[in-house]
Amino acid sequence: MSKVLIVAEHLDGKLNPSTARAVSAAVALKPEAVDVLVLSHDADAIAAEAAKITGVSRVLTVVRPENAHPLAATLAPQIAKAAAGYSHVFAPSTTFGKDVLPRVAALLGVAQVSDVMSVEGPHTFKRPIYAGNAIITVEAPASQTVVATIRTASWPASGNGDASASIESLTVDVALPAHTRFVELQQGKSDRPDLQSASKVVSGGRGVGSxxxxxxxxxxxxxxxxxxxxxxxxxDAGYVPSDLQVGQTGKIIAPELYVAIGISGAIQHLTGIKDAGTIVAINRDAEAPIFEVADFGLVGDLFKLIPELEQAIG
Structure with a gap:
């Protein structure tokens, strides 16, 4: 039977919703157990959140001062050590997961499976290639630990159950590298919903102008x-910072509503929104590729159409 270890993503003492999406992928394996691994310098609040996710068997915490900041070089050796006895190690296919899990795979001597969007069997998965234009089926060796990142846009977040999973402290005896150190974290502050987990997203493109x-x-x-x-x-034009970028080289999202304004619809951008529920496009070019995937389209000057939309919304 399969046993899955999920590496929890968290920041500032809060669990990222992407972890619950990775749990959904793990549950699809119908495993014997799904355990969540929390690495932090203060894991109590994060572990309590993780324990409420439906499908989680146990929450394992590794508390060390070195885990105060999510450095891949520091976390990977601990994860690899904690993975002993598990058939699968999952992490969200976010900036965090893409940074940490390749190191874990290397330490375990296996090839990583990236961006899992469908589970076909214990060692068989589907993932996108060619900017999402094709879907391939990959099979990992049954004799090795499966290390995989989970395409969060393809999986719903597992809900919160009434019962709470047990929380256990775990000690991993491993030497940590000293060549990497945390300097600072620079991130934008916003009262708006998080782009990667929001149910509604409004995006602007080059057509916005400045x-x-x-x-x-x-x-x-x-x-x-x-x-x-x-x-x-x-x-690239400097209208907004890079953490707002949606697409193949940005964030892959799956909101219920996606409003694309002044965006032509290059394939690299469409890759990031292919799992969106309803797509609304506003563009002055009636031949823009975005209209081929949009559920609703408005052709015209965005600076005239948006005020009309706001007025209609009330």
Missing amino acids: KENFDVIFKLADKIGAAVGASRAAV
């Missing part, structure tokens, strides 16, 4: 309680 004009995107997003995203062209 950093100052991007205010129309922020105002519409605030009007409907949405997160804000952007195309790579808008980020």
Whole structure:
């Protein structure tokens, strides 16, 4: 029987929703157990959150001062050690997971399976390739530990159960490297919903025209309680910071509603929104590729259409 170890993603004492999505993928294996591993310098609150996720058998905590910041070089040796006895090691396919899990795979001497979007069997998975234009089936060796990142946009978040999983402290006897150290974390602060987990997202592209004009995107997003995203062209032009970028080289998201404003619809951008529920596009170019995937489209000047939309919304 399979036993799955999920590496929890967290920041500032809060569990990232991507962890619950990784649990959904683990449950699809129908394993004997799904354990969540929390590495932190203060794991109590994070572990309590993880213990409430439906499908979780146990929460294992590794508390060390070195785990105060998520450094891949520090976390990977501990995860590899904790993985003993597990058939699978999962982590979300986020910036965190993409940073940490390849190191874990290397330490375990296995090849990583990336961006798992479907579980076909204990060692058989489907994942996207060619910017999402094709889906391939990959099979990991049954004799080795499966190390895989989970494409969070393809999985619903596992809910919170009434019962709480047990929380156990784990000690891993492993020497940690000293060549990597934490300097600082620079991140934008916003009261808006998190882009990667938001149910509604409003994104702007090159067609918005300037950093100052991007205010129309922020105002519409605030009007409907949405997160804000952007195309790579808008980020490259300096309209918004890179942490808002949606697409193949940005964030892969799956909101219930995605509003694309002034975005032409390059394949790299469409890769990031292919799992969105309803896509609404606003663009002055009626031939823009975005209209081929949009459920609703408006052709015209975004600076005239958006105020009309805001007025209609009330």
